[in-house]
Amino acid sequence: MHDVLDELYRRWRAGESVGLGTVVDTFSSAPRAPGAAMLVGTDDTVVGSVSGGCVEGAVYDLAQRVMDDGTPVLQRYGVSDDDAFAVGLTCGGIIDVFVERIDRDSMPGLPDLVDSVRAGRPVAVVTTVEHPDTDLLGGRMLVWADRVSGSLGSARIDDAVTDDARGLLAGGRSGTLHYGPDGQRRGEGMAVFVNAFEPPPRMLVFGAIDFAAAMARMGGYLGYEVTVCDARPVFATRSRFPDAHEVVVDWPHRYLEAEAEAGRVDGRTVVTVLTHDPKFDVPVLEVALRLDLGYVGAMGSRRTHDDRMRRLREAGLTEAELKHLASPIGLDLGARTPEETAVSIAAEIIALRWGGGGRRLSDVDGRIHTTEAR
Numbered sequence: 001m002h003d004v005l006d007e008l009y010r011r012w013r014a015g016e017s018v019g020l021g022t023v024v025d026t027f028s029s030a031p032r033a034p035g036a037a038m039l040v041g042t043d044d045t046v047v048g049s050v051s052g053g054c055v056e057g058a059v060y061d062l063a064q065r066v067m068d069d070g071t072p073v074l075q076r077y078g079v080s081d082d083d084a085f086a087v088g089l090t091c092g093g094i095i096d097v098f099v100e101r102i103d104r105d106s107m108p109g110l111p112d113l114v115d116s117v118r119a120g121r122p123v124a125v126v127t128t129v130e131h132p133d134t135d136l137l138g139g140r141m142l143v144w145a146d147r148v149s150g151s152l153g154s155a156r157i158d159d160a161v162t163d164d165a166r167g168l169l170a171g172g173r174s175g176t177l178h179y180g181p182d183g184q185r186r187g188e189g190m191a192v193f194v195n196a197f198e199p200p201p202r203m204l205v206f207g208a209i210d211f212a213a214a215m216a217r218m219g220g221y222l223g224y225e226v227t228v229c230d231a232r233p234v235f236a237t238r239s240r241f242p243d244a245h246e247v248v249v250d251w252p253h254r255y256l257e258a259e260a261e262a263g264r265v266d267g268r269t270v271v272t273v274l275t276h277d278p279k280f281d282v283p284v285l286e287v288a289l290r291l292d293l294g295y296v297g298a299m300g301s302r303r304t305h306d307d308r309m310r311r312l313r314e315a316g317l318t319e320a321e322l323k324h325l326a327s328p329i330g331l332d333l334g335a336r337t338p339e340e341t342a343v344s345i346a347a348e349i350i351a352l353r354w355g356g357g358g359r360r361l362s363d364v365d366g367r368i369h370t371t372e373a374r
Helices: 002-013 056-069 110-119 155-170 210-221 252-261 278-288 302-314 338-354
Strands: 018-027 037-041 046-048 073-077 094-102 123-130 140-143 148-151 175-179 190-197 202-206 225-230 246-249 270-273 295-298
Touching (some): 002 018, 002 037, 002 046, 018 056, 018 175, 037 056, 056 073, 056 094, 094 123, 110 140, 110 190, 123 155, 140 155, 148 155, 155 175, 155 190, 202 210, 202 252, 210 225, 210 270, 210 338, 252 278, 270 278, 278 295, 278 302, 295 338
Parallel strands (some): 202 225, 225 246, 270 295
Antiparallel strands (some): 018 094, 073 094, 123 190, 140 148, 175 190
16 A cells, blocks of 8 residues: 555545455465555556556456445455466466445545555554454454544454554564454454555765765665764765755764664664765764664775775674675676765665575576575
8 A cells, every 4th residue: 555545545535436456475485575555546547556567457447346346355366377477476476455445434444544544653554354243344444552432343352353463563574363253362264464554764875975966866666764964064964865854964974873762773773884985984883783784885995805804803892793794796797887876775685685696697596585584
């Protein structure tokens, strides 16, 4: 729903009904992760995607039917000899898509969801996608860290699901949970999809150089909230970094320490140190490598890398901490320009997140996509 939320809210406020298909589970080489959504309007318009084109036509037809009769449907799409090129996933994966009608009656809490997302307050949308009692299908709750809105049918169900949904929300993960019909922990028959909405992950780019401008553009493209930070005010300007969400003039290590103390960095945060100047690099890396961050990389030649590692060891960092440093930064793509280097760095970040090896897919056997981040 992330990709279609603004359009969904616009139509909701206009009093329209829409069909919404959401990927709630994936198997094997699925093209899109749980939470991917496609909105179908009564005017036949389509926003978003559930599979990158493989089964959109089938989901469109199903959404039209669901809009007419109001009955939600959990539909599995995969590959078979008969329908691989009709309504199947030709990539070899399998996805479960939950298709429902959304309007003011079925989702009265949409304004609360939108307000939370826009304010950066983590919230999860929990929807019953499978249940023997069809009257409970499509039941919905909004779950925050400190409150709940709505119900899935009983206090027992709500209590069990709330605890688990908060666990997924804290980890920034969406997924399907299974229970007995009344929320029993060891049961079958009921499935709920937890769609976690949380603030976007952050990318902190230290060093206001031309490579940083390219990295800021790439970070924004990948969905990161990008901050460029440099201690030199003549270089750290908004005009030089129009694609960054924030440009900060401060010593990198001091800024990172303050952000960590304020709780504004986490295990999804990406740090790229591009200054290759030891008076900036070493202090900020000393801070970054002692935090639980998603990625820490530093630019520089082999000689710069060796000198940097020596200085970091002298600063007291352990070998276990140094192991988390990606230096020299990026994958070996033969990059030369700032833009190519940004692609190289982004490729390394993606590979580390999803467990990729960074090799050409034509040289690798096995599945292409994975569904669990490291």
